[in-house]
Amino acid sequence: MKWIGVALVAASFLFPPFFAGDFYINLASQILIAAIFALSLNLLVGFGGMTSLGHASYLGVAAYISALLTSRYGFGHGPAAIISITGTIVMAAFFGVIALRATGLGFLMITLALSQVLWGLAYRMSNVTNGDNGIAGLTRPTPFGISLDSAVSFYWFALVVATVAFLMMTIFVSSSFGSSLKGVRDQPRRMAALGFNPWMIRWITFIYAGFWGGVSGLLYVYYNKYIHPTSLSTTSSAEALLGVIAGGSGTLGGPVAGAALVLLLKNYVSAYLERWNMLLGFVFLFIVLVMPTGIVPGLTRLMTGLRRGPR
Amino acid sequence: MTPHALEIKNLNKAFGGLSVTQNVSLTIRPGERRLVIGPNGAGKTTLFNQISGDIRPNSGHIYLFGTDVTHLAPYRRAHSGLSRTYQIITLFTGDTLEHNITLGLIGLRPSRWQMWRPLSYYGDLTTEARRILDTVGLLHLATHPISDIAYGEKRRVELAMALAQKPRVLLLDEPLAGLSNTERSQVKSLIASISRETAVIMIEHDMDTALDLAETVTLLNYGRVIVDGDRDSVIADERTREVYLGV
Numbered sequence: 001m002k003w004i005g006v007a008l009v010a011a012s013f014l015f016p017p018f019f020a021g022d023f024y025i026n027l028a029s030q031i032l033i034a035a036i037f038a039l040s041l042n043l044l045v046g047f048g049g050m051t052s053l054g055h056a057s058y059l060g061v062a063a064y065i066s067a068l069l070t071s072r073y074g075f076g077h078g079p080a081a082i083i084s085i086t087g088t089i090v091m092a093a094f095f096g097v098i099a100l101r102a103t104g105l106g107f108l109m110i111t112l113a114l115s116q117v118l119w120g121l122a123y124r125m126s127n128v129t130n131g132d133n134g135i136a137g138l139t140r141p142t143p144f145g146i147s148l149d150s151a152v153s154f155y156w157f158a159l160v161v162a163t164v165a166f167l168m169m170t171i172f173v174s175s176s177f178g179s180s181l182k183g184v185r186d187q188p189r190r191m192a193a194l195g196f197n198p199w200m201i202r203w204i205t206f207i208y209a210g211f212w213g214g215v216s217g218l219l220y221v222y223y224n225k226y227i228h229p230t231s232l233s234t235t236s237s238a239e240a241l242l243g244v245i246a247g248g249s250g251t252l253g254g255p256v257a258g259a260a261l262v263l264l265l266k267n268y269v270s271a272y273l274e275r276w277n278m279l280l281g282f283v284f285l286f287i288v289l290v291m292p293t294g295i296v297p298g299l300t301r302l303m304t305g306l307r308r309g310p311r
Numbered sequence: 312m313t314p315h316a317l318e319i320k321n322l323n324k325a326f327g328g329l330s331v332t333q334n335v336s337l338t339i340r341p342g343e344r345r346l347v348i349g350p351n352g353a354g355k356t357t358l359f360n361q362i363s364g365d366i367r368p369n370s371g372h373i374y375l376f377g378t379d380v381t382h383l384a385p386y387r388r389a390h391s392g393l394s395r396t397y398q399i400i401t402l403f404t405g406d407t408l409e410h411n412i413t414l415g416l417i418g419l420r421p422s423r424w425q426m427w428r429p430l431s432y433y434g435d436l437t438t439e440a441r442r443i444l445d446t447v448g449l450l451h452l453a454t455h456p457i458s459d460i461a462y463g464e465k466r467r468v469e470l471a472m473a474l475a476q477k478p479r480v481l482l483l484d485e486p487l488a489g490l491s492n493t494e495r496s497q498v499k500s501l502i503a504s505i506s507r508e509t510a511v512i513m514i515e516h517d518m519d520t521a522l523d524l525a526e527t528v529t530l531l532n533y534g535r536v537i538v539d540g541d542r543d544s545v546i547a548d549e550r551t552r553e554v555y556l557g558v
Contacts (some may be wrong), residue, residue: 176417176433177426183403183414190401193363194418194476195389 004304009253015161017208022151026223027267029155031260032162033219038243038255039169040212045241046250047173049185050100054115057095058213060232061118063221067135070127074310079143085214086111092210096203103188115237122229134228141222144155148222158219165212168254172208181205205265239266242280246287257295314377316341316480316510317362322371324354324361324534331357332368333534341479342507346525346542347514348555354534355514358399359482362512363395364388376479390419394478396469397513398485402457408468409453412440415475417504440475447501449469463494470501480484481505483513487520521547 016028037059044050065084069075075083099110122129129135140148148154172178183191184198192198221227230236239262247258265283270276291298317339321461324332331354347355362367362373364385373381375391383391391524403411413436417423421502422433430436445452450461457468460547466486486502487495499520505511515521522528528545530538532555545551 147361163536171427171429174427174429176422176430178422179410179414179430180417180423186403187401189365189385190397190403191414191418192385193365193389193395194415194472195386196418196423197384197386 006253008016015154017152020153025151025155028262029151029223030267031263032155032158032173033216033223034240034243034259034263035256036162036165036212036219037216038247039165039241039252040209040216041240042244042249042255043169043172043205043209043212045244046248046254047178047181048208048209050103050201050202051241052099052111053108053234053241054095054099054111054113055213055240056232056234056236057087057111057115057118058092058210059220059236060122060227060229061091062214063130063227063231064122064135064218065152066218067138067221067227071138072136077139080239081218084218086186089207089211089218092207092213093203095210096206100199101204102203112234112237115232115234119229119232122232129229132228132229133209138221138225138227140225154223158223161219165215165254166256169212171253177201179203181237195269242284245265246284247300248295248296251294251296253297254294261295306308315339315374316343316375316376317512318372318373318374318377319358319362321357321372322361322373324357324366324368331350332361332532335371335534335536337529337536337539339480339512340509343510344524344526345510345512347512347531348516348518348521348528350535350555351529353531356484357534359395359484359512359514360532363393364483375527383490386418389476392479393482394473394476394480395482396473396484396486398488399464400465400469402465402468402472404457407454407456408444408449408460409437409440411457411468412443412471412475413437415472416440416479421464421478443471443475446474448497450556463490463497466490466494466498467501469497477506478509480510481510483511483515485514485516487515487517499524 016025019202020028034300041052041055044055062084065087066080068075069083087177095114098114099107102110140154142148143157146153148157173181180191180196180201184196184201188198219230240259243258243262244255245258246261247256248254261283262280265276265280269279273279287295315338317337319335319337322332324337327484335358347358349355355363357366361368364383368381368554372379375388375393378391380388380391403414413430416436416439441450441453444453449464449467450466467553470486475557483502485497490498495517502511502524513521513524522542527540528542529536530545530551537554538545538550
C-alpha cells in the first residue's frame with residue numbers, strides 16, 4: 001500500500017513534460033531544485049537534530065563560484081562544477097568545526113551568523129560579486145552535448161539529478177551511519193557511552209548536507225542563469241527550513257512535499273494574490289495546528305486511520 | 312602482576328563550592344563485584360559520571376587496565392572496555408528493542424561508519440541482538456518499540472544494551488530502581504550470571520538484593536570514601552551503621 005503511494009508520487013514527476021506548458025514545467029524544475037535543497041537541510045534538521053538557519057550558504061556559494069568561474073574566468077561548466085562543489089565541501093567542513101562547538105539554539109545562531117557574513121560579502125564585495133546587481137548572462141551546461149536551454153530538457157536534467165540525490169540521501173539515512181546519526185540526535189550521551197563519536201558523526205553529516213546543498217546551488221544557478229545575494233539570505237535559508245518542517249522533518253518525502261508547497265505558494269499564488277506571504281503564514285499555522293509533525297507524517301496517519309475505519 | 316581493571320587515584324570534583332568527590336581512591340580487580348553505597352547526595356552517580364567520562368574531574372586520575380583514561384572522551388573509554396547503564400532510563404524510545412541492542416553492538420564495530428549499506432544488510436547483528444534479548448527474557452518483544460514496553464522491561468533493556476558490548480568493566484547505576492519484587496529477582500539473577508571476565512561496579516539502595524551480589528563494598532558520604540573493603544567487614548563496621556544503616 002505504502003509502495004503504491006510512493007510509486008504514484010514518483011510517476012507524477014514523469015508527467016509534466018508531456019502535458020504542461022513551459023510555465024508549469026519551469027515551476028516543476030524549481031520544485032525539484034528546492035526539494036534537493038530541503039532534503040539536504042533535512043539531514044541536519046530531521047535526522048541529525050541540528051536546526052540550521054544558514055543552509056543557504058551552501059546553495060549560494062556553489063552558485064556564485066560556478067557563476068564567477070564560467071562568466072569571468074572562462075572555465076567550462078564541468079571543471080567549474082567540480083571546483084564549486086569542492087569549494088562548498090571545504091567550506092562546510094570549516095563551518096562545521098565552528099558551528100558544532102554548540103548544539104541547539106547555539107548551533108542555530110552560529111549557522112545564522114556565518115551565513116550572514118557570506119550574504120554581507122556578496123553584497124559588499126561588488127568588485128567580485130557585482131553586489132546588488134548580481135551576476136547575469138550566465139549559461140547552462142551542455143552535458144554530453146545536449147542543450148538544456150528548453151524548459152523540457154532542463155526539467156529532465158533536474159529530474160535525473162534530483163532522483164540521484166533522493167536515492168543517495170535515502171541510502172545515507174538508512175545505513176548504519178544513519179542509525180548512528182539518529183541515535184546521536186535522540187540520546188547523544190548514551191551514544192557516546194556506547195562507543196560512538198557524536199561530534200564526528202555530526203560533522204560528517206554537516207559536510208554531506210553541505211555537499212547536496214552545493215549540488216542544488218549549481219542547479220539553481222543553471223536554471224536562473226543569474227545569481228543575486230538574496231540566494232544567500234536568511235530568507236532563503238528560512239524558506240527551506242519552513243518547507244522541511246511543514247513537510248515533515250526526519251521523513252524522506254516530507255522535504256519534497258514542503259519544498260513543493262513553498263514554491264507553489266511563492267510562484268503560483270503570488271500571481272493572483274499580492275500578499276502571498278500572509279497566505280504562506282496561514283498555511284503554516286494550519287499545518288502546525290492540524291499536523292504538528294508535518295504534511296507527510298500527518299497524511300500517513302490520516303490514511304492509516306481511514307483504513308482502520310472509525311473508532 | 313595483572314593491572315587493576317579500574318583504578319582511581321585521588322579524584323576530586325567540585326561544583327562551585329560544593330565538593331562532590333573528595334580525594335577518592337579505589338581499585339577494582341578484573342571480574343570483581345563491587346557495590347557502592349551511600350546516602351542520597353553522597354556523590355555516587357557523580358563518581359560514575361567521572362569514570363565514564365561524562366564529567367571531567369578537577370584533579371586525580373582514572374586508569375582502565377593500567378591506561379590513564381582521565382582525559383579520554385567517553386566513546387574512547389567504551390572502546391577500552393567500559394560500559395554503563397543509567398539511573399534514569401536512557402533508551403531510544405521510538406526504536407524497537409532489537410534496534411536498541413543493535414546500536415549497542417555497532418558502537419564498537421567499524422560498521423558504524425558504513426554509509427552505503429542498509430543496517431539490515433548485517434544479518435549477524437540482528438541474530439546477535441535477538442540472542443542478547445533472549446538472555447534477558449525479552450525476545451518476544453524484540454520488534455516492539457521501547458515506548459510500548461513496561462518500566463521493568465526497560466530496565467532490562469538498559470542492562471542488555473550494556474551487556475551487548477561484552478564490557479570488561481560494567482557500571483550499573485541503580486539497576487533495581489523502581490522494580491517489583493518479581494522483577495528484582497529476575498534482574499538479580501541476570502546480574503549474577505554476568506561473565507566473570509567483567510568487573511561489575513554497582514550503585515544500589517536495595518541492600519537485601521545488592522549485598523548478595525557484592526563481594527566488596529565501598530561506602531561514600533559527602534564525596535568521601537568512608538569505608539572500603541570486603542562485604543562483611545564493611546557491613547560490620549561501625550561507621551557504616553552510623554552513616555547508612557542509621558543506628
